[in-house]
Amino acid sequence: MAEIEFWYEFASTYSYPAAMRVEKVAAPKGVAVRWRPFLLGPIFGAQGWTDSPFNLYPAKGRNMWRDLERICEAEDLPLKQPPFRFPQNGLKAARIALAGVTDGWTPAFTRAVYTANFAEQKDIADDGVLATILGKLGVDAEHAVSAANSSDNKQALKAQTEEAIARGIYGTPSFLVADELFWGNDRLEQAVTWAGK
Amino acid sequence: MAEIEFWYEFASTYSYPAAMRVEKVAAPKGVAVRWRPFLLGPIFGAQGWTDSPFNLYPAKGRNMWRDLERICEAEDLPLKQPPFRFPQNGLKAARIALAGVTDGWTPAFTRAVYTANFAEQKDIADDGVLATILGKLGVDAEHAVSAANSSDNKQALKAQTEEAIARGIYGTPSFLVADELFWGNDRLEQAVTWAGK
Numbered sequence: 001m002a003e004i005e006f007w008y009e010f011a012s013t014y015s016y017p018a019a020m021r022v023e024k025v026a027a028p029k030g031v032a033v034r035w036r037p038f039l040l041g042p043i044f045g046a047q048g049w050t051d052s053p054f055n056l057y058p059a060k061g062r063n064m065w066r067d068l069e070r071i072c073e074a075e076d077l078p079l080k081q082p083p084f085r086f087p088q089n090g091l092k093a094a095r096i097a098l099a100g101v102t103d104g105w106t107p108a109f110t111r112a113v114y115t116a117n118f119a120e121q122k123d124i125a126d127d128g129v130l131a132t133i134l135g136k137l138g139v140d141a142e143h144a145v146s147a148a149n150s151s152d153n154k155q156a157l158k159a160q161t162e163e164a165i166a167r168g169i170y171g172t173p174s175f176l177v178a179d180e181l182f183w184g185n186d187r188l189e190q191a192v193t194w195a196g197k
Numbered sequence: 198m199a200e201i202e203f204w205y206e207f208a209s210t211y212s213y214p215a216a217m218r219v220e221k222v223a224a225p226k227g228v229a230v231r232w233r234p235f236l237l238g239p240i241f242g243a244q245g246w247t248d249s250p251f252n253l254y255p256a257k258g259r260n261m262w263r264d265l266e267r268i269c270e271a272e273d274l275p276l277k278q279p280p281f282r283f284p285q286n287g288l289k290a291a292r293i294a295l296a297g298v299t300d301g302w303t304p305a306f307t308r309a310v311y312t313a314n315f316a317e318q319k320d321i322a323d324d325g326v327l328a329t330i331l332g333k334l335g336v337d338a339e340h341a342v343s344a345a346n347s348s349d350n351k352q353a354l355k356a357q358t359e360e361a362i363a364r365g366i367y368g369t370p371s372f373l374v375a376d377e378l379f380w381g382n383d384r385l386e387q388a389v390t391w392a393g394k
Contacts, residue, residue: 170257183264
């Protein structure tokens with residue numbers, strides 16, 4: 001079956017609409033989605049950025065939020081900026097998302113975390129917020145968090161980020177179809193078409 | 198008549214497909230295009246960038262060229278990277294483009310300069326290249342260059358860039374519909390739809 005890899009970071013604004021619609025765009029074309037959470041922080045850090053470019057460059061940041069409003073309106077997605085901090089810290093959520101791949105709840109967990117971050121103004125680094133999300137999905141939170149914090153899983157997340165860098169990823173969301181890289185929520189349709197070729 | 202402003206910089210890669218298709222997208226919707234050449238260099242410089250972000254961040258640059266290839270292929274546009282220098286220096290071309298607004302040859306001149314830059318591997322800072330382009334459009338090159346280099350026109354280009362900054366522009370191509378800002382070739386359709394509302 002044709003496949004796209006969906007690479008995302010929980011702090012990333014444009015990954016929110018991408019996560020909410022990736023399956024809806026891919027499924028009708030017979031394309032499977034492989035969900036690949038990772039951390040963008042180390043990549044940005046290596047470029048000398050100590051903060052999101054949307055904070056470092058205020059004009060760019062202002063227009064990103066306006067653009068995201070227009071996108072979410074068109075997609076009928078709620079949008080509220082995290083009031084306390086942007087970008088939020090997605091480390092714990094990324095570890096949990098990666099730990100869920102084997103059991104198959106990563107996509108639903110991912111969508112719920114993005115909703116918490118960009119629609120519900122919740123702190124996605126808060127253990128209680130993450131446990132509640134897992135509970136609602138019928139996942140044993142204690143077990144999932146324990147698996148997330150195992151040294152194997154922590155190492156796997158680091159390897160995930162290293163793989164992202166090695167394969168040319170520099171921002172999120174990114175889509176990979178074998179070696180073909182597409183960057184941005186607005187390239188999703190193109191990536192799916194490419195996968196179906 | 199509804200109008201979009203098309204803000205562009207001659208060194209900008211994504212402004213190339215935007216320039217080639219902006220009229221084709223806008224005209225069927227009854228939307229007029231106001232062509233607004235300006236210089237992005239001062240804006241980038243104020244952000245601390247001394248070079249194009251596509252050079253400063255190599256992974257981003259590599260994927261930009263690949264993405265542009267895919268876009269140009271879909272639009273049936275030729276694409277060849279300028280072999281000697283990227284970004285090229287678009288100062289002279291921008292001055293000439295601005296000087297042509299009154300006489301109406303700015304759109305055709307702009308498309309020809311982008312073609313020279315990104316398809317024909319010509320030096321768009323070369324006086325002979327620019328004179329040849331003007332000649333092919335039936336424009337008196339000597340007169341146009343003289344108007345371009347008048348202190349009034351030089352000042353007008355500076356004012357154009359200052360207006361871009363004041364209105365929130367931080368990259369190219371950008372489209373403005375009154376105060377609504379859209380950034381990127383991939384936002385052209387959205388901007389035209391907005392103008393037609």
